[in-house]
Amino acid sequence: MLERLLEMFVPGRDVMVGECTRHLPYFQTLKMFAATRNQRPALMKQYLADWYEASRREGYYNSHTRGDVFTGYWSWEAAAITYVLDIDDSSYRAASFYSVDLVDYARSINAPKSAAAQPELCEKAGQACPVAGVWETLDIPPQRRSFEKGELMQTAEAADGITVWRYIRAL
Known part of the structure; x- marks a missing residue:
């Protein structure tokens, strides 16, 4: 499951793995x-309906019966x-254990949603801004504007002397 999620952001992951290290419920x-x-x-609706019982081998199962540290199942x-x-998610928004x-x-x-769906947009200082919005420098500490x-995208106080701006969101 994690490999499939990661593959959405990091191409080249081994998504052909057919087993989950933790079989149930994943x-x-x-x-x-x-x-x-x-x-x-x-x-997904069926997965959520079965989730708690399928988690019976997990350490969190029945934790609500073991003292006062229980904070909920998600x-x-x-x-x-x-x-x-x-x-x-309209058919399962109210499902138990779903973090709507x-x-x-x-x-x-x-x-x-994924790196493949939306590649990161970056631009060097001194260039014309390609998309109006909020941008952040890739320097430490990052700056936003x-x-x-x-x-014209301005130069910031970059530690390595080069300012690169990364697009964050629309205005």
């Missing part, structure tokens, strides 16, 4: 990556897969 997620867009909501992978594969708030937040900030399309 192997069920592999189907979602191979499924068509229309099949994915039903697969299928973080369901949120990540829903977001990265852009699954329509996390998915809604990621969607609200227009975070890139807004540029209009066509505006």
Whole structure:
């Protein structure tokens, strides 16, 4: 599952791995990556319905019965897969263990779903801004500022003498 998620951002990962180190419940997620867009909501809905019982071999299972440190059960992978594969979650938004708030937040900030879907946009200082929006320097510490399309991108106090700006989001 993690290899398939990572492959969305780091091309060349071994996505042909057919086994999950932690078999239950995670192997069920592999189907979602191979499924068509229309099949994915039903697969995720079923995954969430089975998630807690399928997690019975995990250390967190039944942790609500072992003292006062329990904070809740969440299928973080369901949120990540829903977001990265852009699954329509309307049929399972109210499902137990689904972190709908996390998915809604990621969607609200227009975070890139994958490197393959949205390549990183960078530009050197001194060049005209190709896209209006908020940009960040790649220096340490990073600096942020807004540029209009066509505006000359300014030089910042770069440690290595070269300022490179990375596009963050639209204005």
